[in-house]
Amino acid sequence: MCKRHRCAGAGAGGRHGESAFDELARQPLVPLELSRGGPGVAWVDADADGDPDLLIGAGAGGRAQLAVNEAGRLTDPVPVGAPAVGDHTSIIALPTSGHPVIIAGLSAWEARSPADLDAIPPLARLDAGPAPAVPPSRHATGPLAAADVDGDGDLDLFAGARATPGAYPLPADSRLLLAEGGDWVVDAEAAETLREVGLVSGAVFSDVDGDGDPDLLLALEWASVRLLENDGGRFSDATEDWGLAAHTGRWNGIATGDFNGDGRPDLAVTAWGTNTGRSASPERPVGAVASDFDGNGLVDLIEFETGADGVRRPVRDYLTLGRALPFLRRSAPTFETFARSSVDDLLGAGRTGLYRTSAVTLLHTVFLNVGGRFEPRPLPAAVQLAPAFGVAVADFDRDGREDLFLAQNYFATPRGLGRHDAGRGGVLLGDGAGGFEVLDAGRSGVGVYGDARAAAVADFDADGRWDLAVGQNGAETVIFRGRGGAPGLRVRLSAGAAGARLRPTYADGSEGPAREIQLGSGYWSFNGSVQVLGRAADIRSLTVRWPDGVEETFPVEAGAVEVTLRRSEGS
CATH class of the missing domain: 2.130.10.10 (YVTN repeat-like/Quinoprotein amine dehydrogenase)
Known part of the structure; x- marks a missing residue:
């Protein structure tokens, strides 16, 4: 970054x-x-x-x-x-x-x-x-x-x-x-x-x-x-x-x-x-079985994980499950029987009306x-x-x-489980071929240690570098300014451009990544409307496909730091 x-x-x-x-x-x-x-x-x-x-x-x-x-x-x-x-x-x-x-x-x-x-x-x-x-x-x-x-x-x-x-x-x-x-x-x-x-x-x-x-x-x-x-x-x-x-x-x-x-x-x-105490694969999924087991109008659930033997066993401990669902003690009256029991053993054969999930x-x-x-x-x-x-x-x-x-961490874990706080906010640089390299906080300059949720970007100081806002649950929203390196090209699209696609063409004739103008994305996040495009000195034109499908190409003058693109009349 x-x-x-x-x-x-x-x-x-x-x-x-x-x-x-x-x-x-x-x-x-x-x-x-x-x-x-x-x-x-x-x-x-x-x-x-x-x-x-x-x-x-x-x-x-x-x-x-x-x-x-x-x-x-x-x-x-x-x-x-x-x-x-x-x-x-x-x-x-x-x-x-x-x-x-x-x-x-x-x-x-x-x-x-x-x-x-x-x-x-x-x-x-x-x-x-x-x-x-x-x-x-x-x-x-x-x-x-x-x-x-x-x-x-x-x-x-x-x-x-x-x-x-x-x-x-x-x-x-x-x-x-x-x-x-x-x-x-x-x-x-x-x-x-x-x-x-x-x-x-x-x-x-x-x-x-x-x-x-x-x-x-x-x-x-x-x-x-x-x-x-x-x-x-x-x-x-x-x-x-x-x-x-x-x-x-x-x-x-x-x-x-x-x-x-x-x-x-x-x-x-x-x-x-991978660091929550749970892991999942097609061979060993995690999931839950849910129903209103006790008839009180509220849904109960039993989470499971799948062992190497293919058996789906509960992930919560005997005391926690027994307090929430006392009927389970009939199927597993002791810790020993509980340890040997699958979820199906605990619920009993022939139980209907179950909702099952898996990941x-x-x-x-x-x-x-x-x-x-x-x-x-x-x-x-x-x-x-x-x-x-x-x-x-x-x-x-x-x-x-x-x-x-990536806005990381989650503190609101169930009682008895440690909070998930190993993240600092993940900055990953793309290689242009679909791969990514993770930057540590020392290289990226970004460190968010709280219970992070939404993350939204904008160039709020108009310097041609993306800035970042990260919301934290029960804490302050942290803001980072982009710093260092040559600025990008700032691009504004005229009103009514939601859904438009923007793509640069460089001096060598190659095209850069396509961008879409979106209203809402990520997790509860809304990004700024002005786009910042890299390789600004190499950009020679910008192609816009407007929301109605009409496509236009706009030349970019050498040395431009910001352009505003308006749909041509009659196009």
Whole structure:
């Protein structure tokens, strides 16, 4: 990203607050605390002055924090919007001719009753406009992403369902909201495709099949990455066709980038890594068996791991399982019998109504788009030593090859288990062929030691170098400025460019990696709209495919540091 002595933290943003919520009183065997998912972070031009400001989501009862960009310096964060009635999740900004419309997801995970669910709307508005009128949902909102999915010129919104309160890990229903006459309406046809789509942790729109309309990619927990292919505004599940279905995991965040320079969007997906006491493979998957075993209206689950003998055994200890599910003591009355028991032994033969999940990998993985299929490439071992959530794609060293940042760690582990804190934030330099090299903190200048979640990039000080904001659960958001080396070329696209694709051509006639203008990506993250392209001195032209499919090529003058590209009239 930058040399050790040339990279400096630019300061810290607002502190993320968490209200107390006892997850284990409701579902004592959940493997993670979904009330500790935030904060989301977003680089948005909140004051419409042309540069990105920083917005940080809040926990339930708190208010979002806004750090205003004043000539490349961020002010101290100030609260904006009403107090959140549920945890903020993603924050996204929908561009307009003036101030953007700023929307935050609201999680109802902490709802204790149906009445609580009804009182927590799925979305909140953080700018001065009226709150979006969206039908209530019985599921907790997770990631948001926006795109013009039907080509009518209006931005539509995907609202991913993270889980159903009291029913983890059963799959939840997500929704696609279409912009119609100033309102959002649920796309009834997409609702069928998104029914029980899974536990959505991350979402991004990307034209993976190159047909000119945005497809939808979902990072799911206890499932494969899901690809919903868009054909003229109608979505169909293409996960198996593209070779993703076999790679079930506990996926957290998802971003796209052209990692091998072939013009196609590849995927970078975060997971749990190798250092959590769990490992998974196709031969030895991990997973869970779930049902309302005790009939109290709440879902219980038993996690398992698979031994070398193929037997699926519980991963939680006898006392923990026995307290949560006393009936198990009938199947295993002693520690000795428990130690010999499989999950099926504990549950007994003939039990019906079980929901089963499994994961064959826990590795942070890049999936290369080879044209009609994705091929997995796990990221290097050094970055697998901690879980990761946020994933940001940018050319940090400005060499014309896309790089990655992973926001690492997870502290909210079940009682009795140590927190997962071996990460410092992973900076990985791309080789332009789909491979990555991990930089240590001494070389990258980036060190994030807290419970990191979202990660978003922008060039907020307009120096031609990517800057980075990393949200930490229950702590301050940390900001790093890019430092050192020749600056990149800053590129602005005219309004209405969400979904556009941008690609440079160099002096030798070769092309650089393709970039897409996206509204929401990674894990609850929103990147700045101005692009920074590496190898600035070599760029001779920029080709833009606008959202409606029209393609234009713009010359770039030698020595240019910033260009603004506007669609030609009549094109």
